[in-house]
Amino acid sequence: MAPMRPVDVAAQTEPSTPQSRETVFDIQGLKASYGSNVAVKGVDLEIYRNLVTAVIGPSGCGKSTFIRCLNRMNDEVPGFRQEGKILYHGIDLYGDGVDQIEVRRRIGMVFQRPNPFPKTIYDNVAWAPRILGLKKDLDERVEKALKGAALWDEVKDRLKKSALALSGGQQQRLCIARAIAIEPEVLLLDEPASALDPIATASIEELMHDLKTDYTLVIVTHNMQQAARVADRTAFFSLDVDESGQGAGVLVEYDETGKLFTAPSDKRTEDYVTGRFG
C-alpha cells in the first residue's frame, strides 16, 4: 500500500471536538534562547485540555525547545533564557515562587530516545511515586500505569526483570508508564516514536488516542503523517532567517489538524505539508 499523503490522512480523521474548551497552556510572546542564539520567538498559542496538540516543522525550527519550555526542562541547560509568558491554568510557569519540581510533577515528559533507568521494570514505574510519597497501594499504581501504557500484558510476568532487556518500543511505553504513574495532567512527548520501528510507532500512536481521555498531550514530531493521524490540533513551526543571517524558529500557523493540512492559510504551511519544502 502506498503511503498516504498527510492531506488524505487528515481528511479521514473526524472533525474535532466541541467549541468551548478548557485552556491548559496560554503562551504569550514566547522567546527562548541559548546564549545569543535565539531558538524560537514570537510564539502565541493556547493548548486545550484532553486534546492531542502536535508541533511540526523542519529541523532546527525550535520544536523541541518550545516543548521543553512547557515543563521547564530547559532550566537545566546552561545559558538558557526565556522571555514572554507561559500561563498554566492562568499561573505564570516562570513566575516568582514557582517550583520547577512541582511543575514537572504535573507536566510529565517522554523523550526521543527511550531512557528507562537501569532498574527493574517495576522499579522504573515505582521510583517516582516512591520519592513523591505516593507509597500507598504502590502495586496497584504500577499495574494501572503499565495498563495505561498498554504494556501490562507483555511484562506482568517479569516485573522484577531489568527494564533494559525490553525492546525499544516496549522501553518507550515503559517511559510513558513511568510518566503517568504520578498522574500528571499534561504529557509532553518529544518525538517519542522517531527512534522506533513502524510497528512500535503504531502502538505508541494508538496509545495516544487512549491517553487523551485522561491527559492533555503535546507531541513534537517531524513526521507529518503522524501528526495527521494523532493530533486534534497542529502547530506548524518554521525557521525564520533575518537580514543578518541569524535563524530563529517561529510559529507560522496553528489550527485544527484537518484544516492545517487541507486548507492552510499560510503559503509556508502549504509548501511544507505538500512536501515542497522541509
Place this chain on the structure above:
Amino acid sequence: MAAVEQALTIDLRAGARARRRRLVNRIAEAIAILAAAVAVAMLVWVVWSVAERGASLISWSFLTGDLPIPFSPEVGGIGPLIVGSAIVVGIATAIALPVGVLIALFLEEFASNWLRVPIQLAIDLMTGLPSIIIAIFVFSALVYGHAENGVAGSLGLAIVMIPLITRATQEVLRLVPSDQREGALALGASRWRTVVGVILPASLGGILTGTVLAVARAVGETAPLLFATGIFGRTLQLNPTKAMPNMPVQIFIWSESPDPLDHRRAWATALVLMTLVLVMSLVARIALNWSRRNTTR
C-alpha cells in the same frame, strides 16, 4: 580498447615508496612492542625477585604469629602487621570513600563553572602531593605533642586516597548518559534525588572499583605512616588510638636492620603485601567488567 590495455598494465605489487612506508611501519611497531615488553618484564622481575627471596619464610605461623624479639633467632610472625594494616587502611577508607564520592558528585552534578575549575585543580594537585609531605603535615597537626596513633596514620592515607576516589568516581559519573538525568528530573525528582536514586546506583560498580584500587595503593604507602604510627609493639593491637603495627613501616625497619634474618623477614612481608595488592587490583578490574556488563544490559 585503450581502457582494456590500461587495465592489463595495473601492477599491485609494492613500489619503492610503498616498500619504504612498510619498513617504517614495521620499525615503529617493533619499538612500541619493545616498550610494552619492557613494562611487563619489569613487573615480572620485581615480582620474581620478591617471591624468590621471600617465599622460603612464608608459613601459617609466619602469617599469624606475633613479631619476633629483635635479634632473636626465632622467625616470629607478622600477624599484628596484617591486622594493623587492615585496620588503618579500613579507617582511611571509611574517611576517604564518602568524602571522595561527595567531592566527585559536587564537581559533576552541582558545581557551577567558577567553583568547579579551582576545586578540580586542587584535587589534581592533591593527586601529585608527595606522600612525605602528607606525613610531615599529619605529624605536625595530629601527632606532635601527643602519642603516635593509628587514626593519624589513617588520616594521612585518606589524604592519599581521596583524590584517587574522586577521580575514579568522576569518570564513571560522566559515563551515565545525560538522558538518565533528564528522565529523572522530568518525573519531578529534585537534583539530589536524581543523584541518589538514579545516577549513583548506575555508577556504583565503577566507584567500588576505584575505591579498591585506592585501597591497594594506600596499603603499601609508607611515608604517611612513618611518623604517625611507626613505633609499635610486638603483639596484636586492635585499638587505633594507639600506634598500630603495619606492614610497610615494618618492611622499612627490617630492611635497615643489620640482622640478615631481618632482611629475609622484610622480603617475606613484602611478598605478602605485594600479593595482597595484586589480588585486590585484579579483583577490582574483574568486578568492573562484571558491573559494566550488568549496567549495559
